[in-house]
Amino acid sequence: MNKRHVFGLVAVLTLLGLGIFYYKWAVLGFPLEGHSEAEVWTVEATVSFKAGSKPVKVDLRIPNRPRAFSILDENFVSKGYGLTTRYERSGRSAQWALRRPRNRAYTLYYRVTVYRDEPEEEDQKTPPYPPTPEEGEPYDTARVALVEEVRAQSADIETFTAEMLRRLNDPSPDQYIDLFLGRVSNATERAELAVNLLAGARIPARIIHGIVLEGQQREADFDPWLEVHNGQRWLYFDPSTGKQGLPSNFLVWWRGTDSVVDVRGGTGVEINMAVQPSVVDALLVAEQRALQRNSQAVEYSLFSLPIKTQAVYSVLLLIPIGAFVVVLMRNLIGIKTYGTFMPVLMALAFRETQLISGIVLFSLIVVLGLSIRFYLERLRLLLVPRLASVLIIVVLLMAAISVIGHKLGLETGLSVSLFPMVILTMVIERMSIVWEERGPGEALQEGAGSIVVAAAAFLLMSVDALQHVVFFFPELLLLLLAVTVLFGRYRGYRLFELFRFKEFLKEG
Amino acid sequence: MLGVIRRLRNLGVLGINQRNSDYVLALNPRRLFPLVDDKLRTKELAIEAGMAVPELYGVVRTQHDIRRLKDIIGEHKKFVIKPAHGSGGDGILVINGRPGERFRKIDGQIVRIEELNHHISNTLNGQYSLGGAPDCAMIEYCVQFDPVFQAVSYQGVPDVRIIVLKGIPVMAMVRLPTRMSGGKANLHQGAVGAGVDIRTGRTLGGVLGNYTIGEHPDTGNPISGIVIPGWEQMLNLAARCFELTDLGYLGVDIVLDRDLGPLILELNARPGLNIQIANHCGLANRLAEADRYALGASVAERIQFAKERFGVEGTPAAGDSGEAKSGLHSTDIAGAPGTL
Numbered sequence: 086m087n088k089r090h091v092f093g094l095v096a097v098l099t100l101l102g103l104g105i106f107y108y109k110w111a112v113l114g115f116p117l118e119g120h121s122e123a124e125v126w127t128v129e130a131t132v133s134f135k136a137g138s139k140p141v142k143v144d145l146r147i148p149n150r151p152r153a154f155s156i157l158d159e160n161f162v163s164k165g166y167g168l169t170t171r172y173e174r175s176g177r178s179a180q181w182a183l184r185r186p187r188n189r190a191y192t193l194y195y196r197v198t199v200y201r202d203e204p205e206e207e208d209q210k211t212p213p214y215p216p217t218p219e220e221g222e223p224y225d226t227a228r229v230a231l232v233e234e235v236r237a238q239s240a241d242i243e244t245f246t247a248e249m250l251r252r253l254n255d256p257s258p259d260q261y262i263d264l265f266l267g268r269v270s271n272a273t274e275r276a277e278l279a280v281n282l283l284a285g286a287r288i289p290a291r292i293i294h295g296i297v298l299e300g301q302q303r304e305a306d307f308d309p310w311l312e313v314h315n316g317q318r319w320l321y322f323d324p325s326t327g328k329q330g331l332p333s334n335f336l337v338w339w340r341g342t343d344s345v346v347d348v349r350g351g352t353g354v355e356i357n358m359a360v361q362p363s364v365v366d367a368l369l370v371a372e373q374r375a376l377q378r379n380s381q382a383v384e385y386s387l388f389s390l391p392i393k394t395q396a397v398y399s400v401l402l403l404i405p406i407g408a409f410v411v412v413l414m415r416n417l418i419g420i421k422t423y424g425t426f427m428p429v430l431m432a433l434a435f436r437e438t439q440l441i442s443g444i445v446l447f448s449l450i451v452v453l454g455l456s457i458r459f460y461l462e463r464l465r466l467l468l469v470p471r472l473a474s475v476l477i478i479v480v481l482l483m484a485a486i487s488v489i490g491h492k493l494g495l496e497t498g499l500s501v502s503l504f505p506m507v508i509l510t511m512v513i514e515r516m517s518i519v520w521e522e523r524g525p526g527e528a529l530q531e532g533a534g535s536i537v538v539a540a541a542a543f544l545l546m547s548v549d550a551l552q553h554v555v556f557f558f559p560e561l562l563l564l565l566l567a568v569t570v571l572f573g574r575y576r577g578y579r580l581f582e583l584f585r586f587k588e589f590l591k592e593g
Numbered sequence: 594m595l596g597v598i599r600r601l602r603n604l605g606v607l608g609i610n611q612r613n614s615d616y617v618l619a620l621n622p623r624r625l626f627p628l629v630d631d632k633l634r635t636k637e638l639a640i641e642a643g644m645a646v647p648e649l650y651g652v653v654r655t656q657h658d659i660r661r662l663k664d665i666i667g668e669h670k671k672f673v674i675k676p677a678h679g680s681g682g683d684g685i686l687v688i689n690g691r692p693g694e695r696f697r698k699i700d701g702q703i704v705r706i707e708e709l710n711h712h713i714s715n716t717l718n719g720q721y722s723l724g725g726a727p728d729c730a731m732i733e734y735c736v737q738f739d740p741v742f743q744a745v746s747y748q749g750v751p752d753v754r755i756i757v758l759k760g761i762p763v764m765a766m767v768r769l770p771t772r773m774s775g776g777k778a779n780l781h782q783g784a785v786g787a788g789v790d791i792r793t794g795r796t797l798g799g800v801l802g803n804y805t806i807g808e809h810p811d812t813g814n815p816i817s818g819i820v821i822p823g824w825e826q827m828l829n830l831a832a833r834c835f836e837l838t839d840l841g842y843l844g845v846d847i848v849l850d851r852d853l854g855p856l857i858l859e860l861n862a863r864p865g866l867n868i869q870i871a872n873h874c875g876l877a878n879r880l881a882e883a884d885r886y887a888l889g890a891s892v893a894e895r896i897q898f899a900k901e902r903f904g905v906e907g908t909p910a911a912g913d914s915g916e917a918k919s920g921l922h923s924t925d926i927a928g929a930p931g932t933l
Contacts, residue, residue: 416610465711468718518683518720539699576615578608583597585803586606588870590597 091574094228095567103565115557116367118550123200123367125157126298128305128336129359130195136186136349142348145195145356146339149177151295154336155202157365157373162194176339191351199298199336200370207368212289212314218281227261228285234261235286242288242315243329248280250311250327261285275322276309279340289314293346295337302360307338307345368557387556395556400433402555405562407432410541412543412572419579420534423515431539432546440543445535446486447509451532454479454513454521462517476510595742605875620759620841621862628838629860633731635675635838643835644830647673647734648850654729656717659710662732671735674712678728680701684721685735686712687735687749687776699748732826736856739849740824745769745785747778747811749850751828753789754854756876757865758883759842760835761901762828764768765789766871767796767821772811780867787811787816792904796823800870805899808899815932827855828899834860842880879903 114123148156149567161168166181181193198450219225221483235252239245253275264280269275273459276292283290299457310331311322339345348354360519372388387398407429414420414428422428435443457478461471512535520528545551554561579588600826601608628634639646650672651665665673674686686709689833690697696704713730715721722728742751749770749848756764766786770776773783780786788797799806808815821827833843834857844864847855869876879902 186760372601373764387885423734463705468720470716482603576608578601578606579597580608582606582608583601585594586870588598588800588805589604589606589873591877 087573089508089571095570098563098567098570105560105563106558109371110559111376114367114371116371118553119223120214123364123370124146125198125363125370126154126336127196127198127361127363128298129197129209129361130345131192131357131359132195132346132348132350132354133190133192133275134354135190136183136188136351136367138188139185139350141181141183141191141348141350143181143193143349143351143448145179145193146294146343146345147177147179147195148197148199148336148338151199152331153201153333153335154199155374155377157198157200157370159195159197160247162196167195169387170400172349174341176341177337186350190353198365200373202374211316212291214287215284217287218284223264227264227423230281231261231313232286237315242313243320245286245318246283246311246313246322247289247327248325249330250279250322250370253282254267254325254327257380272325275344276311279322279324284355286527287338291340291566292584293321293340294341295335296358296360297332298334298336298360299360304360307358308335310335310387312340314348353366363448384558399552399556400436402559402562403546403552404429404433406546406551406555409565409569410463410545411538413570414538415587416572416575419581421531422535423512423531428511428535428538429542431535434485435539435543436547438519440540443543446535446538449486450479450482450509451516452560453482454509455517459515470509472514479509479513597695602874605878607871607876609866611877612678612866613787613863616758616842620842622839625838625840626862629840629862631677632675632679632859633729635857635860637730638837639857642833642893644837645853646834647736647850647856647858650732650734652729652731653713653717654675656714656837659717661776662706662709662713664715669735671737673733673735674709674716675731675733676716676728677731678722681882684712684716685777689735691728736848737851738852739822739850741819742767742769744812744814745787745809746778746818747772748775748808749774749778752846752848753779753821754819754864754868755827755831755845756868757831757834757845757846758880759841759886759888760832760890761885761886761895762791762831763879763882763903764876765791765827765831765875766833766868767819767906769799769809769816771801777927780865785816786871787819788868788874789821789932790905791828793899794821794827795819796821797905798871798873800867803870805870806875809922821849823849823854825896826897829892830855830857832895832899874905902917 088425100457108446110117116123122161122565130145130147134141134143143166147170149155161181163177163181167181169180169182171180179195183191205461215321231249231252235245239248252259253266255262256268265278268373269278273292273294280290290311290313293312296587297303297312309324311324313320313322320329322329333469346354346356368388380532385480387395390398400559407424409423411428415422415425429441431447434447436447437443454475461474466474512532516528516532519531613932628638633649633652634713636646636649650667652663653659653662670691671689673688676684679685679737687699688696688709689699692703694705694710696706698704698746716728716730719726719728736750738746738750745751746769751767751769753765755762760811766788768780769779769785769787769890770778771783773784775782778801780800783801785799785801787799789795790797796819797815799809801810827847827849830847831843834843834845836839838860840860840862842862842864844861846858846861848858850856866876883899886895890898
């Protein structure tokens, strides 16, 4: 039962750790690598016009919930204007207003940064059937005849739309199409015509306008697309080719037949769209994504802490890894160390000094401290005063090493002060007792073991990728915990025992 | 390497991890550890149960008490100062003579009483106890070891270690001090360990460090073939330690006094594994077999069981010295296959 309990616990920890990790990685897009970047696009709309002296009101259609993208950031630049954003049927719009404009040209900016995102749940409401357009003859008759023909050559709404658009775009259009095309002068009107013709078959359709995000574009154009509802969901058609499906990099800007910008009280209105691809820290995007999903992952993550505390945790989170190394080294290999987790603390100190100079400094201080300890032993001091004396001398030694190192231009000498002094003192004390009681061999063996384990822990802890992963995904430490728990049930031999018991193998 | 692991397993060699998980953690509740970690309590318990231990002259518990040392020592020419919470023989000071006002340590060094005071002071401060916790010092009878081991030990007091599982003596060895061990009977300090046959109390081959040896390194005398006097009593003492402490897995250290016979020196709740090398026999199979033996048997029954199952020689009279080295075969006879 006990065993099953352990394995159950391990399974729960593993699932929990991996589950949270997967959610953060796959759904929220937390970056796996440090300093990884996410691709974003900045789209800028520049509206310029000439104002007179009458109040000016500018309505600019802006993206609401663009399909396949999410908004990372947006801002409005409009000095002196009052700004409101409104939601309306066609989407969202920004409204700038100025009561007393000077008689001059004005320029307003709207800038939005978007990143790629999973398509959101779309509006599932089935729109009402549109009324059949009544535009008088000869259009109504032509429309009825056209719908009749297209219906005969199609099976459902999808194929009906495709066939209609094919005819609309045919280089040599038939007579009915020709009649309607006479009213069309641009792509938007062509799309409007498609909506009109589809309404003749009582098929709900509407126009969406957007930009294909593709590299850097100084002057991007809005492309109209056709949205057709087939009773279950919206289908997308390119009104100029009849091809179905929206390009994956199509940023929906607004819906409907309105123009993108409306300026009342201004003349010579021009709008320019510019697209600029760029990269930002992937984490920024992940945070935004989590916010949008109402997820607490970021709010309750280490990133919600002040920067200073974050720095502390980025080190603290490495301690479990060091502890795990100690588990491996002691229970699997069988290396002896001073104290259980002192090597981990030594490894943390090595982070400051770097490995080689850390080991040298450590050995130097321990050797010096040890010789002084033996001297004090002869004076027959009581234990606590002797320990205190060693501590004082260790501090002085560190100061001396730092000063000498600095004079010699060795900056690593300075970092010695970061060594946990109390630990050094305890090492010296422990080492001297082991030395006296069990001989120098054992003392040196344990000392070397501590350094080996500390070095291994240090090397593992200084792997950048690992540091990054535990800080971004602390839940993976649950996985480490699971493995550690498993090792807690390890009953096999330690590596060193294979040597220890080699006498048994001689006769076998 | 996998081959090595498999062969060790087949021989029933017990590793540290398995010892800790299957025996120490499973059979020795943590709350009972103080009974054996505190040698003073062990001694008191043993005295209550009427078991033989070295006589306690006195205890020094505070720095202030150190001045009483002279009174405690009294006229005793020989005595031992040991920390109540010492581990692995650390901090044990053996005085075996008093030339004039001074004291002679076992290694021949002559010291003044100040040295003893300092040693006790260090002991009280926790220098020899686990984790440096404050400790007390026991001053007790210095065992006059039986000359049976004279030829195979260098100074110090040889002692017998018996592993006891739920009251059944499972394996035994005698630990012989060497010059390297500084007269201490601790294997990791360089003492020689010699396996002892559970049935007859006769020594088998020896081990120094992790290597088997035939002769004592200092005296050059053969280690095997020595019959330990009072072996029955030793088995009896060891087996009774289970009822004494309730610890299911114990190492019982017994010394053999010239005049007083076997005395319990101390108990260990995490006995080491080198006893396997000394006996050239794995512990795992014997422990598993003893574990299956029903609880509640009398001391005599348990010893009988142990002798039948774990003895490797015939009676001393019919003893065939050629068998002495073949401790390995006992695992084949006694070991139940597939217990791992």
